[in-house]
Amino acid sequence: MARFIVRRTIFLLATLFAVSVVAFVIPYLGEADPARMILRARMGGELALDPAAVEAVRRQFGLDQPIHVQYLRWLEAAVQGDFGQSFRDRLPVGGIVIRALGVSFLLALSALVLASVIAIPLGVLAAVRPGGRRDSAIVTLTQGLVALPEYWLAPLGMLVFALWLGWLPAAGWSSPVSIILPASVLSLRPLAYLLGVTRASMITVLESPYITAARSRGLSQLLTLRRHALKNSMVPVMTLFSIWLAGTLGGSVVIEVIFNIPGLGRVMYDAVVNADMPVLQAGVIATVGLAIVVNTLTDIGYAILNPAILVGESNG
Amino acid sequence: MADLGRAIARPLVPSLRFGATIRRFHWAFIVGATFFVVVCVLLILTPWISPYDPAAQNLLNRIAAPSGEHLFGTDHLGRDVLSRLLHGGRFSVSIAAVAVIITGVTGTLLGAISARVGGVVDDILMRLVDALLAFPEVLIALFLVFVLGPGYGTLIVALAISGWTPFARLTRAVTLEINTRGYIEAAEALGCSRAFIIVRHVLPNAIGPVLAQGFLRFGHQLITVGGLSYLGLGVQKPQSDWGAMLAEAQLYMIRAPWLVIVPGFAIFLTALSVTLAGHGLRQSLRRGAPRLLGAIPSPKEPSS
Numbered sequence: 001m002a003r004f005i006v007r008r009t010i011f012l013l014a015t016l017f018a019v020s021v022v023a024f025v026i027p028y029l030g031e032a033d034p035a036r037m038i039l040r041a042r043m044g045g046e047l048a049l050d051p052a053a054v055e056a057v058r059r060q061f062g063l064d065q066p067i068h069v070q071y072l073r074w075l076e077a078a079v080q081g082d083f084g085q086s087f088r089d090r091l092p093v094g095g096i097v098i099r100a101l102g103v104s105f106l107l108a109l110s111a112l113v114l115a116s117v118i119a120i121p122l123g124v125l126a127a128v129r130p131g132g133r134r135d136s137a138i139v140t141l142t143q144g145l146v147a148l149p150e151y152w153l154a155p156l157g158m159l160v161f162a163l164w165l166g167w168l169p170a171a172g173w174s175s176p177v178s179i180i181l182p183a184s185v186l187s188l189r190p191l192a193y194l195l196g197v198t199r200a201s202m203i204t205v206l207e208s209p210y211i212t213a214a215r216s217r218g219l220s221q222l223l224t225l226r227r228h229a230l231k232n233s234m235v236p237v238m239t240l241f242s243i244w245l246a247g248t249l250g251g252s253v254v255i256e257v258i259f260n261i262p263g264l265g266r267v268m269y270d271a272v273v274n275a276d277m278p279v280l281q282a283g284v285i286a287t288v289g290l291a292i293v294v295n296t297l298t299d300i301g302y303a304i305l306n307p308a309i310l311v312g313e314s315n316g
Numbered sequence: 317m318a319d320l321g322r323a324i325a326r327p328l329v330p331s332l333r334f335g336a337t338i339r340r341f342h343w344a345f346i347v348g349a350t351f352f353v354v355v356c357v358l359l360i361l362t363p364w365i366s367p368y369d370p371a372a373q374n375l376l377n378r379i380a381a382p383s384g385e386h387l388f389g390t391d392h393l394g395r396d397v398l399s400r401l402l403h404g405g406r407f408s409v410s411i412a413a414v415a416v417i418i419t420g421v422t423g424t425l426l427g428a429i430s431a432r433v434g435g436v437v438d439d440i441l442m443r444l445v446d447a448l449l450a451f452p453e454v455l456i457a458l459f460l461v462f463v464l465g466p467g468y469g470t471l472i473v474a475l476a477i478s479g480w481t482p483f484a485r486l487t488r489a490v491t492l493e494i495n496t497r498g499y500i501e502a503a504e505a506l507g508c509s510r511a512f513i514i515v516r517h518v519l520p521n522a523i524g525p526v527l528a529q530g531f532l533r534f535g536h537q538l539i540t541v542g543g544l545s546y547l548g549l550g551v552q553k554p555q556s557d558w559g560a561m562l563a564e565a566q567l568y569m570i571r572a573p574w575l576v577i578v579p580g581f582a583i584f585l586t587a588l589s590v591t592l593a594g595h596g597l598r599q600s601l602r603r604g605a606p607r608l609l610g611a612i613p614s615p616k617e618p619s620s
Contacts, residue, residue, distance in 0.1 A: 147588035149543065149559075151562060159570070159573060163569075268455070272549075
């Protein structure tokens with residue numbers, strides 16, 4: 001067990017290191033000169049064309065150093081929590097990303113909780129009689145949900161609930177009600193996947209002998225499900241939940257842009273539009289780093305709960 | 317022996333068996349695939365059937381409601397929405413198709429190699445798959461747009477970087493199952509090369525499940541492409557695809573709801589048709605349907 005955890009942790013650190021290299025180096029591969037980006041973002045376009053000004057900025061920010069020196073210097077500051085300043089407004093990047101991460105986390109969590117509340121009962125309902133009419137209807141519904149583009153539903157939702165009916169605010173992040181519309185739209189895709197996993201896992205569990213035993217003892221359908229089947233079938237569902245949560249933090253760019261929500265997706269989108277390199281680098285590392293950490297923790301948690309998994313691991 | 321019997325019983329004219337073959341497919345596959353073929357034919361024929369020039373502006377007839385003359389109305393520059401829908405669809409569907417074909421081929425090959433070779437190669441490839449799962453596609457696209465600038469090529473590269481992983485996992489699972497079969501042992505005993513075993517034994521068995529996966533991924537990629545174009549990171553003006561049409565239409569949403577409804581509905585229906593086709597095909601394979609699409613029933617899906 002200890003060996004497994006150590007191996008996973010080493011792998012985690014190696015991946016984080018690789019991600020940091022990729023996140024740092026790739027923006028430099030583009031045609032755009034970072035010194036010009038800084039000038040353009042801060043002073044406007046004309047100065048960016050002045051060679052003397054560009055040279056001065058390049059020296060000031062150490063951009064004339066070789067890339068690995070720049071990377072090491074950046075890494076040294078980054079492990080101490082300093083990710084540099086935004087090219088645009090000179091605010092510390094760490095603060096920008098942390099604040100945005102909080103917003104995205106709240107949005108993603110509400111969407112996923114909403115999705116689970118609907119998906120789990122429906123998934124169980126579908127699994128009770130696989131292939132039956134109810135099951136077919138529910139499965140077809142999930143296929144419809146997967147095919148719905150969220151950037152279509154979002155404007156339509158705004159049109160109906162904000163502009164025509166006036167029940168909800170159209171966009172923004174000022175009041176608690178403004179989370180309802182984006183979270184609902186964001187919840188539909190995870191809903192479909194969570195439903196699929198609940199159904200599949202429930203079908204497997206319901207076929208196992210201990211369920212037959214419970215039924216033959218004369219337990220009612222509802223009690224069998226609640227007391228015996230539900231807990232065991234929830235393990236893959238929880239895994240998917242955590243993976244989606246981590247993935248949605250940076251992946252809800254479209255929703256955050258549409259609804260003008262100051263989350264991490266929006267921040268990274270703005271960083272690309274404004275050529276704000278430090279913000280993009282830190283944003284990518286935060287999103288991907290979190291996802292990797294969550295996945296590793298899930299794996300380790302799995303192994304602690306069910307040591308049989310280690311048998312499959314040890315031959316690798 | 318049973319195979320021999322079946323081969324002899326096969327009628328000489330294959331088309332006679334067409335009806336019987338069709339009936340062995342799940343209804344969802346037939347409905348989805350038919351709709352998708354219709355969409356593709358319409359998009360291929362676009363230059364001949366498009367009623368107007370998609371770029372022709374008519375400022376006197378801006379934001380006209382749907383009518384006999386303009387079936388889906390006109391947009392804020394007086395351009396015919398139906399014509400723009402057809403021309404835009406060519407971008408959306410072709411980008412998604414190219415991405416799925418590239419990722420399908422590379423993912424399938426990598427998955428088969430990973431499972432046949434095993435050992436360190438397998439370990440590294442599967443760790444890479446795990447790591448790529450952590451990158452949301454939109455994030456990869458944002459990153460690439462920063463480096464390469466927006467456009468058709470950037471979109472395809474962005475989709476291809478992480479898109480091969482589901483195919484690799486699927487093919488690996490299929491191959492691991494085939495690895496235990498007697499005929500593989502026999503082939504190895506006869507001294508067949510690794511490449512020969514993969515091409516002759518592994519890939520034919522993987523084709524059915526991979527095809528089903530390809531349909532499902534197509535729907536996913538179509539929606540991602542639309543999303544990136546919606547954000548202005550994909551197809552650039554003056555060209556536009558369904559996502560870009562949606563983004564343009566949003567400003568006129570209150571006066572002209574059809575401008576938002578039509579392109580979104582096009583993405584939804586196309587994505588739904590391939591999703592149905594994928595699920596239907598998977599169901600058909602599970603029933604042990606058409607032998608040409610793989611001899612073994614598809615294995616259980618890897619989670620996600």
